[in-house]
Amino acid sequence: MSFKIFGDLLFCFRALCCKGPPPPRPEYDVVCIGLTGSGKTSLLSRLCSENTDNVVPTTGFSIKAVPFQNAILNVKELGGADNIKKYWSRYYQGSQGVIFVLDSASSEEDLEIARNELHSALQHPQLCTLPFLILANHQDKPAARSVQEVRV
Numbered sequence: 001m002s003f004k005i006f007g008d009l010l011f012c013f014r015a016l017c018c019k020g021p022p023p024p025r026p027e028y029d030v031v032c033i034g035l036t037g038s039g040k041t042s043l044l045s046r047l048c049s050e051n052t053d054n055v056v057p058t059t060g061f062s063i064k065a066v067p068f069q070n071a072i073l074n075v076k077e078l079g080g081a082d083n084i085k086k087y088w089s090r091y092y093q094g095s096q097g098v099i100f101v102l103d104s105a106s107s108e109e110d111l112e113i114a115r116n117e118l119h120s121a122l123q124h125p126q127l128c129t130l131p132f133l134i135l136a137n138h139q140d141k142p143a144a145r146s147v148q149e150v151r152v
Contacts, residue, residue: 027065027072029094033121034101035114036080039137043101044077060084061091075099085117092126099133104150105141111150 032040036057045052047066058079066073076095078088098121102114118134121127136150 025067025070025072027074028096029074029076030097030099031088031092031095031127032075032077032099032101033088033117034080034137035103035106035110035117037106038080038101038103038114039135040077040080040099040101043099043135043137044075057081088121089124089126092124095127095130097131097133098127099135101135101137102150103138104136104145105138105143111145 032044034040041055041058041062042052044062044064044066045055048064058077059081061076061078064075064077066075076091078084078091100118100121102118103110106114122132136145136147138144
């Protein structure tokens with residue numbers, strides 16, 4: 001059997017059995033920000049079904065493709081250390097949404113710093129018109145604040 005005939009047969013088989021190739025899923029570029037220790041890396045690892053036992057803070061940034069049934073989120077996670085936060089805005093271009101992760105069990109001081117960073121992001125020209133997801137993480141810890149307590 002020639003390669004062309006085999007290729008045509010394979011195409012027909014896929015069309016019959018698989019109803020053709022699946023339609024491409026739309027992709028969205030999202031930036032994920034928050035202070036160090038807020039849980040950004042763990043969140044993305046869980047969404048990608050990866051092991052979260054040995055998660056270390058992100059230094060710089062990482063990019064993960066998070067697959068969902070109807071779409072793919074290309075998430076750019078930016079480290080939350082003080083020496084990295086000043087570079088966050090360099091990675092905002094092209095974003096179509098923002099995930100802001102905060103540690104709901106953090107100290108009042110850290111919560112205030114997170115609040116200030118969130119307000120800065122909300123006012124940034126490249127982010128101010130985008131949808132924001134604000135995730136109050138670490139709700140399983142005894143010191144966690146409720147959503148009403150961490151409202152901005």
